[in-house]
Amino acid sequence: MTQTTVNPNTLYVVATPIGNLLDISQRALDILAKVDVIACEDTRHTNRLLSAFNIRNKTLSLHDHNERQRQEQIASMLNEGQSIALVSDAGTPLISDPGFHIVRHLRKKGLSVVPVPGACAAIAALSVAGLPTDRFSFEGFLPSKSGARQSKLADLANEPRTMVFYDAPRRAIDTVEDIFTVLGGERQIVIARELTKTFETIHANSAENILAWLKEDPNQLKGEMVLIIEGAKIDPNAIPDEAIKTLKLLLGEMKPKKACAIAAEIHGVKKNALYQVALDLK
Ligand code: SAM
Numbered sequence: 561m562t563q564t565t566v567n568p569n570t571l572y573v574v575a576t577p578i579g580n581l582l583d584i585s586q587r588a589l590d591i592l593a594k595v596d597v598i599a600c601e602d603t604r605h606t607n608r609l610l611s612a613f614n615i616r617n618k619t620l621s622l623h624d625h626n627e628r629q630r631q632e633q634i635a636s637m638l639n640e641g642q643s644i645a646l647v648s649d650a651g652t653p654l655i656s657d658p659g660f661h662i663v664r665h666l667r668k669k670g671l672s673v674v675p676v677p678g679a680c681a682a683i684a685a686l687s688v689a690g691l692p693t694d695r696f697s698f699e700g701f702l703p704s705k706s707g708a709r710q711s712k713l714a715d716l717a718n719e720p721r722t723m724v725f726y727d728a729p730r731r732a733i734d735t736v737e738d739i740f741t742v743l744g745g746e747r748q749i750v751i752a753r754e755l756t757k758t759f760e761t762i763h764a765n766s767a768e769n770i771l772a773w774l775k776e777d778p779n780q781l782k783g784e785m786v787l788i789i790e791g792a793k794i795d796p797n798a799i800p801d802e803a804i805k806t807l808k809l810l811l812g813e814m815k816p817k818k819a820c821a822i823a824a825e826i827h828g829v830k831k832n833a834l835y836q837v838a839l840d841l842k
Contacts, residue, residue: 564590567674568641571634571666573659575652575678578784579756581612583679589613591676596642599634601649601658609647622646627658631665638671645676652680656700656726682724685752685786688762689722692791696722702787704731706738713742718800720791729753729785733774739789740767748790754783799837803827807834811841 564587566572572591577583592598593615599622600606606619622630634644648657666673686693699716702725703709716723727735732751739747745768753761761780763773774780803823810819816838824831 564594566591566594566643567672568643569638570643570672570674571638571663572643572645572674572676573653573663574645574647574676575680576606576609576647576650577756578651578679578681578684579754579760581609583756584609584613585676585678588676588678589615591645592617592647594643595645597637598645598647599630599662600647605649606647620644622658622662624658627661631662634662635666635669635671638666650679650681652678655680655682655698679756681726681752681755681784681786684755685750685762685788686722686724688752689750689788690764691722691748691750691788693722696724698724701726702735704728706734709735710738710742713738716789717743718792720793722791723789725787725789727785727787729781729783732781732785732787733771735787736767736771736774740771743767743789743792745771750788751780751785752788753780753785755786757783759783799829799833800827803829803834804837807837808841811838816842 572595574588574591576588592610595617597618597620598606599620601621601623603619603621610617637644646653646659646662648659651657653659654663663673682698686696697719703712736749739749745766747767748764749767749770750762750764751770753759759779763770765773803826806826807819807823810822813819816835820831820834820838823829824834
């Protein structure tokens with residue numbers, strides 16, 4: 561086993577557990593114990609985590625509302641030779657959590673920012689969902705109001721990749737009703753609730769069946785959840801509007817054969833199908 565080194569002038573972005581405390585890495589614990597200060601969303605929450613591992617260290621609050629103010633202070637502390645850990649309340653900082661502004665600021669200043677990877681609810685859920693993971697789209701939180709949620713879902717109706725959302729289980733019935741309305745009852749959904757905790761539940765079914773299941777069991781509306789939606793099934797012969805738009809632009813600049821090849825490459829559609837469109841456009 562190697563020893564964990566903590567370097568001066570460095571911000572460590574440290575993932576913490578999303579439920580089960582044993583999911584923290586030894587390296588994360590070493591860094592939390594050795595850095596000069598830990599910047600965290602909620603100091604009481606982080607202090608509970610630290611005390612579970614008998615770590616005593618200084619904390620500094622850093623949340624959505626003071627992140628920009630803290631930028632300069634953290635940059636100066638690092639420039640003075642300090643080492644700092646950034647944690648959020650759970651999981652990987654910056655993933656639907658504060659930290660992006662600080663990390664961007666420090667990187668622009670040429671300061672060192674080092675990841676200490678670990679739990680992330682989106683990735684944990686994806687890893688057990690049984691939906692394609694070769695490509696996926698992380699969509700963060702769905703809007704809480706139905707109108708905005710439906711329009712977000714409508715924007716994603718033709719998204720072919722698996723889509724991952726964070727949502728509150730107490731809204732699950734409304735959310736799945738909106739999925740049913742906008743994407744259809746057949747669309748496969750996976751609900752990953754209370755991951756790594758006592759009531760961990762991973763349930764996959766069509767939107768229609770998930771809706772019935774949620775309505776039957778109020779326990780499924782408690783805790784925290786990740787919602788995963790199967791990507792749209794694309795007819796290989798259907799040509800997306802975007803591909804036709806690209807093709808039209810390219811046809812103004814080059815020969816049809818080349819335009820079709822480039823548009824096909826950009827949009828992942830069949831060259832021959834585009835060639836037919838090019839002929840029709842002539
Ligand atoms: N940064 C975190 C991460 O890496 O997963 C996410 C923070 S975000 C503010 C919190 C959301 O993550 C919750 O509302 C829920 O959607 C999801 N989440 C966090 N812990 C979870 C768990 N144990 N099981 C299911 N979802 C969880």
